[in-house]
Amino acid sequence: MNGSSKGRAVRPGAALAVLAGAQFAVVLSTSIVNVALPAVRDGIGLSDAGMSWVVNAYGLAFGALLLPGGRAADLFGRPRVLLAGLTLFSAAALVAGLATAPWLLITARTLQGAGAAAVAPAALALVMQLHPPGPGRGRALGVWGAVSGAGGAAGVLLGGVLTESLGWPWVFHASAAGAALVLGGAVLLVPDAGAPAAGGRLDIGGTVTAALGLTALVHGFTAAGRSGWTSPMALGSFTAAAVLLACFLLRERRHPHPLLPARLFAAGPVAPANLVMALLGSVWVGLFFFLPLYQQQVLGAGPLVAGLSQLPLAAANMAGSALAPRLAARTGPAAALATGLLVLAGGLLWLSRISADGTFAADLLGPTLLAGLGLGIAFVQLTAAAVTGVPAADAGLAGGLVNTSRQLGGAIGLAVLGSLAASATARFAAHHPRPEALTEGYRTAFLASALVLAAATALTPYLARRTTAVADAALTGATGPATTPAGR
Structure with a gap:
């Protein structure tokens, strides 16, 4: 991971606990806000539309940036990307809890989603790297699945407890503290993976078109569920998504280092x-x-x-x-x-x-x-x-x-x-x-x-x-x- 982690024996069990904790934090932050939304609306002066964006901003950034987050982990080193993602995730959650204006809260949630998009694929890749094929990998993935499912339910429960006892900002402060704890564990317990696993470079153009296209697509479905499938917002988002994703596919066919190489599906x-x-x-x-x-x-x-x-x-x-x-x-x-x-x-x-x-x-x-x-x-x-x-x-x-x-x-x-x-x-x-x-x-x-x-x-x-x-x-x-x- 860094100089302090080199030269020490690898402890896969301890590393798995940290990596599972990172996944738990990512999933938890998707659901922990739901119960607190009415309190957030009243506390910071959000409109009903703004209230939905407290959830959507995180989800859109997370979903749109997962592919480039995973590719960056392969290119620049999975431990490095994991640490960077956890740092951004924790800092953004802290800012969200301290926000006094709607724009700042929604911006912080967007950055938190971007951090999560770096954490999730890097952590999963490290789990696969630390546990070779066989029963050990099966058990590791069992832990991974358990924390992924438990994170959603724990978020609903913890969100209710914190909102009723300490107030809505603590929903975000808890996410920040949890991610910071995982970050410390990652520095100490996740081993240095050595040189990055892949050669080449990150396709910036493909990253931008894919992220914008997926954002438009998810926004289109969100708008359709809220306003109807033929609403101008839904139709406009679907049209933009079709154009952007078509451009992405055309670019991928010609680029020497595509973001989503065909060999992945070969x-x-x-x-x-x-x-x-x-x-x-x-x-x-x-x-x-x-x-x-x-x-x-x-x-x-x-x-x-x-x-x-x-x-x-x-x-x-x-x-x-x-x-x-x-x-x-x-x-x-x-x-x-x-x-x-x-x-x-x-x-x-x-x-x-x-x-x-x-x-x-x-x-x-x-x-x-x-x-x-x-x-x-x-x-x-x-x-x-x-x-x-x-x-x-x-x-x-x-x-x-x-x-x-x-x-x-x-x-x-x-x-x-x-x-x-x-x-x-x-x-x-x-x-x-x-x-x-x-x-x-x-x-x-x-x-x-x-x-x-x-x-x-x-x-x-x-x-x-x-x-x-x-x-x-x-x-x-x-x-x-x-x-x-x-x-x-």
């Missing part, structure tokens, strides 16, 4: 794994979005109770993540992935039967435990598949790509599911009380999510064939350096 399950991850991301974001709404708007729970209700889901997610490598070792990675997707689909199908006069114990506890278990299994297997067969020089980029797929899928899924829920609610509202109409919308969203996962499960045989081809080629020496799936 072998292995990288392409289908990212497609399935996008589908999983669409369901993942919708699950954590609609559950608190149902609890607060229909069942009448407060923010703190809604946050506490996420704990069984988080515990099940951690259990699924721990189970994933052992399940893959016994049944094979593709079968383990299909199992996780189907278990998650079963939980969502169960949630599609919630009632307007229900309770947490009767309507939510069982299906959320099932959904959390499946989510943990599926996420670990997809993360492993997304880096299978990837040359060591592109590990950071592969980590950025799989995170981009999850973010982009989440933005698209939330817009589509939100539109479906709103339409169902509007139909019911004319003849039923508001709680029943809202419940019908949430039931529709959960049912659609289950159908999406059924489609994702249908892709697992293709993913399995691509994974087997890489493993066979590696055994015969037909390919260069490649990784095999966890637990294989």
